[in-house]
Amino acid sequence: MSVSRREFLASAAALTGADSKMALPTRTLGKTGFKASILAFGGGSRFLSHKEEDKAIEVVKRALDLGINYIDTSDDYGASEERIGKALKGYDRKRVFLATKVSNRNGAAVAALVERSLKRLGVDQLDLIHIHTLIDDADLVKIEAPGGPLEVLQKMKEQKLTRFIGITSHTAPLALQKALERHDFDCTQMALNAAQANMTNGRGGMVPNAAILDAFESTALPVAVRKRMGIIAMKIFAQDAIAGQAEATPRNLLYYTLSLPVTAAVVGFPKLEHLEEDVKLIKTFKPLPKSEMRRLSQLLSQRNKTALDRHFRTHIDA
Secondary structure (H helix, E strand, C coil), X not given: CCCCHHHHHHHHHHHCEECCCCCCEEEECHHHCCEEECEEEECCHXXXXXXXXXXXXXXXXXXXXXXXXXXXXXXXXXXXXXXXHHHHCCXXXXXXXXXXXXXXXXXHHHHHHHHHHHHHHCCCCEEEEEECCCCCHHHHHHHHCCCCHHHHHXXXXXXXXXXXXXXXXXXXXXXXXXXXHHCCCCEEEEECCHHHCCCECCCCCECCCCCCCXXXXXXXXXXXXXCCCEEEEECCCHHHCCCCCCCCCHHHHHHHHHCCCCCEEEECCCCHHHHHHHHHHHHCCCCCCHHHHHHHHHHHHHHHHHHHHHHHHCCCCC
């Protein structure tokens, strides 16, 4: 089943809502029912660029104070989990949705890593654990294997060590599409930005191009929408790989992605002022007209998509 761009935009518009009691607009995180801020806090490489722990903790606390209530980290993000755990002390856990990820494909190792994450974050239960960075069909076989990560996380969900389970991918739209079709994940996280969208023909149709990868926007995303998963967008700024181009402004890139039927866009903040600036943009967000989305995707994907696809094949989050 495919979802048209018109349906995408209608879904995004319906999901968007400004809760008067919150600093930021919120959307429902799929079947979880959680009202997540549409700007989420990323604990990866940008966050880790804060070399001093107190500065890193400060930016997390400031994000919470500004109304960001979804925090994303991973077991392989260095000091990220520990710093976030320290920042969360004293905050009401019911108001913060805490997601981490596991990268290992050995089931026994996954169990131990989740226990370590719980300790680092200072919690007894996680809201969400993602299987991190699906890379291809062979990787999916490892994830699905008896005793593998998916089976282990399903047992952990039964044991209430996590409330929900998800899966992420930076570079494998078709493999992620297959994973989402096969399994009823609660959430998913994928690379969604204007520069890696499928190129359009100016009339809303996609231009066939065997030299580029299919985009998440036209493969995995419609499956996640249909199955009512919580959808987290990442790589909004393509790791600044398209910075400096006239159309690649923070406003354009954030608004493009949030005009898709996603719950939130996860962003890292290497500087406190970046956080403040993005929050201001999010407060005034309105879904872009489809003509504006088409214009941005045409301009940015034609220049950048193939290079970005290659870049993210070897990308390491942290």
